[in-house]
Amino acid sequence: MSSPQQPPRCAVLHSPAWPLIAAIVHNPQIYAPAQPLAVFDAQRVSCCSPAAWGEGVRLGQRRRQAQGACPHLVIVPHDPERDARLFEPVVRSVGTLVPLIDVATPGSLLLATRGPSRYVGGDDALAIRLIALATTGVNALGESLDIEAVLSAGGGMGVGIADGRIAATLAARSAAHRGTPIVVPGGSSATAEFLAPYAVKVLVSVAGCPPQLIDLLGRLGLRQLGDIAALSPTHLVDRFGSIGLVLHRLASGTDDTPPATVPPPADLSITRVFDDPILQLDMLVFAAKSLTDELGTYFHERGQICTRMRIEADSEHGETSHRVWYRSQGMHSSTMLDRVRWQLDGWINGADPPSAGITMLRITPTEIRSDAGTQEGFWGGRSQADETAARAITRVIGFLGPQGVTVASWNGGRDPRQVYDMIPVADLGSTAAAGEQLLLRPQDDSLADPNLWPGSLPTPAPAVVFHEALSVAVIDQRGHSVSVSGRGLVSAPPATLTLKGANHEVVAWAGPWPIEERWWDERSRRVARFQLVVQVPDGQRAYLVEVFAGNWWLTAEYA
Structure with missing residues (x-):
């Protein structure tokens, strides 16, 4: 079994609750740093402000639990496009020091430290410089705001420097809570020592490991990364197959990339040149859809999936926007298109927009791996469980008739008994029968706002x-x-x-x-x-x- 290569030294800049910072900067008249704020994704708390945390709001809580702990909780809409657009000035500010930046999600970016660290005088100096550049980027969004208070509402900014993406990401998260950068000494032994105390469940968010696998590890008594690193890679491979080797590399800090990564073909880059410059975001996204669909079909036919890609856009006056996007779970055509939209929206509608229309758009996959068929969860796409449920519903309809199986459909109203109606699945058409839509919700969250229903009850709603x-x-x-x-x-x-x-x-x-x-x-x-x-x-x-x-x-x- 070949020994893995030492991962490159990385720096990660991370904001634990960037959606809150984006919301405050975007709507300072509605949201204030001192308010108890929380963002809900799939009806669970995805991030909250320190004020909300002090009232008992916790990540993963359902809306009812969070509002029970903090009745005056202010709910911030989940808006990934807003978050990505407002993160663009931060990326551009850091880009003045480092030309190539890997953006994982809005609020988190990664860069290689080899050149920048030597330029500024070491890893410690680089960490301080990155914090200053990020603060400058946030300040460009709202110069009249108290930037320190705004950053505090979002959990601050943390910088972690270590060998490999996993260790650097965990260091950045800890640094945000501690308030000072964390620099992990180089070398595999120092990295493994740093990772050892972390719970195994962190691999879900930082490495994209399936929650079912993490649950199995916990039931086997492997609750910390150090427990996995202490085992022999051979034993892990015997028990878990090829994923066992990946687990050992992740836990020991020797490798944080999938072993099945394959180099992308040199001619895989797809470019679209516009004879007439375009500045309308919708038209650009529409043009990009054909590019992402072509890439998605190419990878699907070959059993591959793209995990990292570079998006480049040039304006008629020579202005450019170059970004590298990474997603450990892989990116299908729709996920690629989202990244294109976020980047272009942040550039065109940002603080430093192009002075002319866009003339060139290029998408280049830079990291590809074999598609292991990993299915996203219920809220992120269809899974095998969704397919099984759809077939079961079809069979039940065959027994009970088309009126025998119903689903909840949002209707709205002042009375809790009127907000949802139960309607037959058969009335929803083939889409619902295929399992793609088993619960109808208002397309716009503002439609469910109690203020639009005079006489309606205050939240939370009855259970x-x-x-x-x-x-x-x-x-x-x-x-x-x-x-x-x-x-x-x-x-x-x-x-x-x-x-x-x-x-x-x-x-x-x-x-x-x-x-x-x-x-x-x-x-x-x-x-x-x-x-x-x-x-x-x-x-x-x-x-x-x-x-x-x-x-x-x-x-x-x-x-």
Whole structure:
């Protein structure tokens, strides 16, 4: 078994919560550094500000959990294009020192230190210089803002320098939390010693390892990178196959690139020259789609996938935008097109846009590996589980008929029972039947904004909405049923909730939220809703109740 080559020395600049920095700079009137801010991706917290962290918000929490920990949490929309566009000035600022920069994701970039380190006087000086250049780039986005406060809201900027991408990335993440750069001494032994205490789960985010593999390693007792590095590579290969060798190299810091990497053909670069210069982003992206589709087809036919590519664009006046993009999981045609869009958007709509239209666009794959068939998760594309679920749905429809299988479809409304409707899968057409769309959501998150539905309940929404409301009684201290006048005035504070013959003390309440719908129609209804927290034998529970025509109904329960 051949010994791996020593990985090149790398520097990584990393911002833990760059989407928050981008949001504050983009909309300073809406978002402030001192606010508890959080970004949700796939309904889970992907990043949050220190103020939100102090209130109990944690990464990976669901929206309901985060808002329960911090009721006044300010939700920042997930917008990768905004993040990439506003990261462009930072990349250009660092590019004044280093011509070739590898951008992994907005908020994180990598560069080789061999030349720059000698130029500025060593790794320590390079780390300080990179922080200064990144700060200059952020300052160009909002000169009137308190840049230190803005960077603090995003977790700061960290620089890590080490041998290999993995060690440098982990060093940069630790540096952002510590507040000072981290320089790991060179050599495989020093790198392995630095990596040893890290949990194995970090390989999911920094190396693209499947979560199922990391879970298996944990069940086998391999919970830290040092545990894997201490094993023999032969034993890991016997147990896991070729991926075992990759795991050992990752954990020991001797290699952080897939062993199946193949050199790209010299003629694989694809160029599009425009006779008439183009400055409209949509037209450029449309032209780029044919290039990315051609590359995607080329790799698919050969069982390969691109993990690193260079995108170049030239303007009529000789201005250029050159970027290298990397994704450990590989890039299909749609993923390539996203990178093209991000780069061009950041250049054309950035702080230093080209003075003329774009005349040339070139995409060059620089790193290709064999496609191992890795499937993305539910939120990132179709997987084998999606295919299995689609076939199962088709079989169930065959047993129960087209009306027997339904999915939730977003409808909107003031009542939790109206926000989603259950509609037959068959009515959604072949796309849903193929498993590509099993839950319909509003295309624009702003459509779900409670401010667009006067009289709607404040967030978070109830966890359980009863299909049929339960008849209850809400009594005041004198034993009279609580009522609500036409002006929305409550006769007396609720004191007792009677549910299924049992009385429960009301320890807190809020409301009413009155609704009067279709006042011009004979089907009009006037409803007033309350949130009640009641005492039960096993603790407390929160309910949503409503009074309609003098009768009280329990319609939902909060988690």
